[in-house]
Amino acid sequence: MLIHAITPDPVYEFAADIRAGLTKSGQKELPSKYLYDDVGSALFEVISVLPEYGLTRADERLLQRHASDIVGQLPSRVLVAELGSGTGKKTRWVLKALCRRQHTSYYPIEISPTALAMCKRELGDIESMSIVGFEREYLDGLLEVAARRRDGDHLLVLFLGSTIGNFDRPAALTFLRQLRQILLPGDSLLLGTDLEKPIPQLLDAYHDPLGVTAAFNLNLLARINRELDADFILTDFEHAVRFNAEARSVEMHLRSKRAQTVSIPRAELSVNFSADETIWTESSHKYSAEELFDIAQQTGFHCQAQWIDAQWPFAENLFIAE
Numbered sequence: 520m521l522i523h524a525i526t527p528d529p530v531y532e533f534a535a536d537i538r539a540g541l542t543k544s545g546q547k548e549l550p551s552k553y554l555y556d557d558v559g560s561a562l563f564e565v566i567s568v569l570p571e572y573g574l575t576r577a578d579e580r581l582l583q584r585h586a587s588d589i590v591g592q593l594p595s596r597v598l599v600a601e602l603g604s605g606t607g608k609k610t611r612w613v614l615k616a617l618c619r620r621q622h623t624s625y626y627p628i629e630i631s632p633t634a635l636a637m638c639k640r641e642l643g644d645i646e647s648m649s650i651v652g653f654e655r656e657y658l659d660g661l662l663e664v665a666a667r668r669r670d671g672d673h674l675l676v677l678f679l680g681s682t683i684g685n686f687d688r689p690a691a692l693t694f695l696r697q698l699r700q701i702l703l704p705g706d707s708l709l710l711g712t713d714l715e716k717p718i719p720q721l722l723d724a725y726h727d728p729l730g731v732t733a734a735f736n737l738n739l740l741a742r743i744n745r746e747l748d749a750d751f752i753l754t755d756f757e758h759a760v761r762f763n764a765e766a767r768s769v770e771m772h773l774r775s776k777r778a779q780t781v782s783i784p785r786a787e788l789s790v791n792f793s794a795d796e797t798i799w800t801e802s803s804h805k806y807s808a809e810e811l812f813d814i815a816q817q818t819g820f821h822c823q824a825q826w827i828d829a830q831w832p833f834a835e836n837l838f839i840a841e
């Protein structure tokens with residue numbers, strides 16, 4: 520029997536999501552996953568070394584310092600899946616610790632082909648390790664990895680960089696429950712989470728004086744121009760950040776500097792913006808160290824261990840599937 524797989528057309532999906540987000544009543548919104556095209560992934564790499572953005576360095580310090588301890592808490596024969604790996608630079612520490620005791624299969628799962636290519640280059644030299652990348656959304660990729668496990672294999676899922684913070688709190692719980700459904704009892708999730716800190720420090724982290732984060736954000740409009748033939752004038756929009764105290768998140772927006780109409784032909788759309796109206800492009804939720812234990816319990820895990828960076832409050836949480 521011949522089975523035809525129907526693969527969704529990415530440009531069609533992109534256009535549909537852009538149309539949905541820009542025609543929403545009230546606050547206009549775009550999904551943050553679209554920030555990561557070739558340019559966006561390259562800009563994110565620069566963000567991760569900015570002095571104001573301590574998050575990536577804190578994550579890496581913890582992984583470097585505690586890799587042996589983390590790996591020591593896992594049973595042997597581990598397959599590693601990483602959600603939204605980016606370049607995977609920080610993951611090296613965990614993978615090297617694992618590879619010292621066993622040959623390791625590593626599966627980065629990325630929506631960005633550029634990030635996936637960087638990851639394979641970055642980690643391709645680790646001995647005793649094979650890499651198979653999946654250009655997929657998080658859970659679609661994880662399902663494919665889970666299908667490769669053999670009896671006795673233990674799955675370690677890495678979700679680093681506090682990318683979980685891009686989900687609002689209810690959506691994060693739903694996501695973790697869905698992730699748990701793909702795992703077996705005893706599997707592990709190493710979850711990196713940025714912790715609450717003074718608001719000015721948080722705002723600086725997402726609004727650096729060099730303007731790299733602004734470029735990262737504005738690139739979303741440039742991407743819509745490139746891929747959907749839109750006519751956004753980039754200089755007519757500006758990067759804006761605000762702290763949402765109720766949600767405990769830093770929000771990134773793109774503010775229209777004047778009243779204007781933008782046409783997006785490949786989304787069959789013309790959008791009006793009033794002066795100062797914003798498009799909400801990303802949220803980064805912040806956590807308390809204690810709430811991670813509750814989050815684990817509410818989503819079918821228990822938090823077996825937690826490591827916190829003293830310099831930039833950030834937690835690495837080892838969740839075990841119940």
Ligand SMILES: C[S@@+](CC[C@H](N)C(=O)[O-])C[C@H]1O[C@@H](n2cnc3c(N)ncnc32)[C@H](O)[C@@H]1O
Binds near residue numbers: 606628630680681682
């Ligand atoms: C904030 S970056 C973090 C990268 C890296 N994990 C780190 O900690 O530096 C988020 C990464 O997730 C990827 N990503 C975003 N949404 C995704 C999705 N829905 N499915 C798969 N990957 C996604 C992006 O391409 C990006 O590389």
